Amino acid sequence: LLGIDVSKKDNFALWYTRVITYSEMIDYYDISGCYILRPWAYSIWESIQRWLDAEIKELGVENSYFPLFVPKSVLEREKDHIEGFAPEVAWVTKSGDSDLAEPIAIRPTSETIMYPLFKKWIRSHRDLPLSLNQWSNVVRWEFKDPTPFLRSREFLWQEGHTAHATFEESQKMVMDVLNLYKKVYEELLAVPVIQGRKTEMERFPGGDITTTVEAYIHGSGRSVQGATSHNLGQNFGKMFEIQYEDKAGGHAVPWQTSWGLTTRSIGVMIMAHGDDKGLVLPPRVAPKQVVVIPIVKASLSAENKAALQSYAERITTDLKAAKIRVHLDHRDNYTPGWKYNHWEQKGVPLRLEVGPMDLDKGTARMVRRDSGLKVDLAAEAVVHTVLHVLEEIQANLFAKCKAERDKKLVKVWEWRDFVPALEEKCVILTPFVNETEWEEEVKRRSREEALAGESEDARTATSAAAKTLCIPFDQPDLPPGTKCFVSGKEATCWVLWGRSY
Numbered sequence: 215l216l217g218i219d220v221s222k223k224d225n226f227a228l229w230y231t232r233v234i235t236y237s238e239m240i241d242y243y244d245i246s247g248c249y250i251l252r253p254w255a256y257s258i259w260e261s262i263q264r265w266l267d268a269e270i271k272e273l274g275v276e277n278s279y280f281p282l283f284v285p286k287s288v289l290e291r292e293k294d295h296i297e298g299f300a301p302e303v304a305w306v307t308k309s310g311d312s313d314l315a316e317p318i319a320i321r322p323t324s325e326t327i328m329y330p331l332f333k334k335w336i337r338s339h340r341d342l343p344l345s346l347n348q349w350s351n352v353v354r355w356e357f358k359d360p361t362p363f364l365r366s367r368e369f370l371w372q373e374g375h376t377a378h379a380t381f382e383e384s385q386k387m388v389m390d391v392l393n394l395y396k397k398v399y400e401e402l403l404a405v406p407v408i409q410g411r412k413t414e415m416e417r418f419p420g421g422d423i424t425t426t427v428e429a430y431i432h433g434s435g436r437s438v439q440g441a442t443s444h445n446l447g448q449n450f451g452k453m454f455e456i457q458y459e460d461k462a463g464g465h466a467v468p469w470q471t472s473w474g475l476t477t478r479s480i481g482v483m484i485m486a487h488g489d490d491k492g493l494v495l496p497p498r499v500a501p502k503q504v505v506v507i508p509i510v511k512a513s514l515s516a517e518n519k520a521a522l523q524s525y526a527e528r529i530t531t532d533l534k535a536a537k538i539r540v541h542l543d544h545r546d547n548y549t550p551g552w553k554y555n556h557w558e559q560k561g562v563p564l565r566l567e568v569g570p571m572d573l574d575k576g577t578a579r580m581v582r583r584d585s586g587l588k589v590d591l592a593a594e595a596v597v598h599t600v601l602h603v604l605e606e607i608q609a610n611l612f613a614k615c616k617a618e619r620d621k622k623l624v625k626v627w628e629w630r631d632f633v634p635a636l637e638e639k640c641v642i643l644t645p646f647v648n649e650t651e652w653e654e655e656v657k658r659r660s661r662e663e664a665l666a667g668e669s670e671d672a673r674t675a676t677s678a679a680a681k682t683l684c685i686p687f688d689q690p691d692l693p694p695g696t697k698c699f700v701s702g703k704e705a706t707c708w709v710l711w712g713r714s715y
């Protein structure tokens with residue numbers, strides 16, 4: 215049997231590679247940082263899309279599609295907008311063997327593609343709010359170690375872009391979307407996230423406010439930005455000269471937002487719930503929620519085999535009628551044992567074993583992927599029990615993940631306790647002065663003390679340094695006079711720190 219054969223806690227990176235390949239989610243490709251999303255993975259993206267797409271449409275957002283390409287002159291319109299990002303832009307410079315007059319970039323994000331059209335379409339306050347979304351791929355030629363789903367050179371996402379007449383309206387959009395992102399993680403993927411605002415150093419320089427949902431990966435002790443929602447203020451409006459006639463007849467610049475969630479969310483879910491037998495899928499996004507496995511003994515007579523087959527088919531049909539995503543694995547070239555292992559590696563939440571005795575007694579054995587619990591059910595109880603247990607599994611996965619995260623979520627008041635907590639794979643709340651130079655100092659010192667003389671290639675390594683994840687909206691009490699943990703100056707807020715992807 216091809217088992218995962220490596221423990222999540224012993225070698226997380228190898229464990230992850232095995233889980234995503236043995237579950238038939240990912241296959242590798244000749245170009246580094248590019249992966250194939252096989253049906254088992256793509257189905258999960260479709261579930262996320264289906265739910266999120268319906269919700270953003272409820273917010274009055276419409277889908278559209280803009281070109282993949284942006285001319286160099288347009289992308290680089292504002293040097294400061296893309297400074298720092300330039301090394302990761304992928305360029306088309308030729309067609310056939312002739313050079314293009316002007317190099318063309320493949321979109322790394324679509325602000326510079328969309329906003330010249332926003333300028334054209336937004337002329338009057340009646341044209342606001344303008345709210346568009348795009349489901350697409352983007353390309354960023356990153357150099358940090360590529361990891362399927364978490365960091366790839368091409369990924370799938372949605373990017374929302376809206377323009378409003380007032381700041382208040384734009385900020386409501388930013389938060390409404392951030393709350394949808396929290397629901398994607400907590401209610402679909404069963405992964406708890408912390409909502410907050412990025413610090414001055416971590417925010418999107420093109421915007422005014424960057425908000426985020428931060429997830430914690432228990433296996434690696436690293437945190438990961440789950441999705442992001444920006445208030446762009448009037449920055450891009452000024453940059454692209456977007457002006458409209460307001461109600462009073464004057465000229466005004468719209469208040470804009472942009473927000474995105476990517477296929478990284480699938481990687482977070484895999485890492486959060488997977489175990490040493492492989493993938494563990496939250497039922498709400500599982501491509502198959504139940505697999506039915508007939509236990510056909512060679513000794514069975516032909517009519518008993520047929521009777522068993524039709525019994526298994528009846529159970530499968532009943533589940534399908536209840537809109538449960540069920541698969542009957544009646545392949546005769548694999549043993550039941552092989553099938554148990556196969557569907558466990560693929561993370562199917564429930565298995566129903568159906569053998570000759572079950573046929574006699576009118577029962578089926580239900581086995582839970584998350585807990586391993588085995589229960590014998592009467593055939594007529596299967597549908598309503600399965601519906602109930604699937605919800606129980608969804609809740610159990612979230613609760614387990616939240617308990618693991620909360621165990622590693624610590625408060626630190628003194629610098630001397632900070633790096634030891636990082637070494638303990640903690641995600642750390644500290645009172646902080648929230649000044650960029652002190653944020654730089656923490657990054658530098660935490661890397662230095664963690665590496666203790668070893669070297670690290672800052673360009674490609676997943677860093678040992680701690681960085682700020684967010685200023686949580688849910689702030690613990692900060693008594694006046696509380697000192698910043700690193701500077702000793704008056705703390706102005708609690709900040710969440712961690713090692714991250």
Ligand SMILES: O=C1CCCN[C@@H]1CCCn1cnc2cc(F)c(Cl)cc2c1=O
Nearest residue numbers: 296299302303322323373442472473474
């Ligand atoms: O995060 C989101 C949500 C969805 C829409 N976009 C924003 C901002 C994206 C920042 N960002 C992120 N990465 C980038 C990479 C690049 F190569 C270039 Cl040229 C620009 C950027 C860049 O602006």
Ligand SMILES: [Mg+2]
Nearest residue numbers: 299302354356
């Ligand atoms: Mg980036």
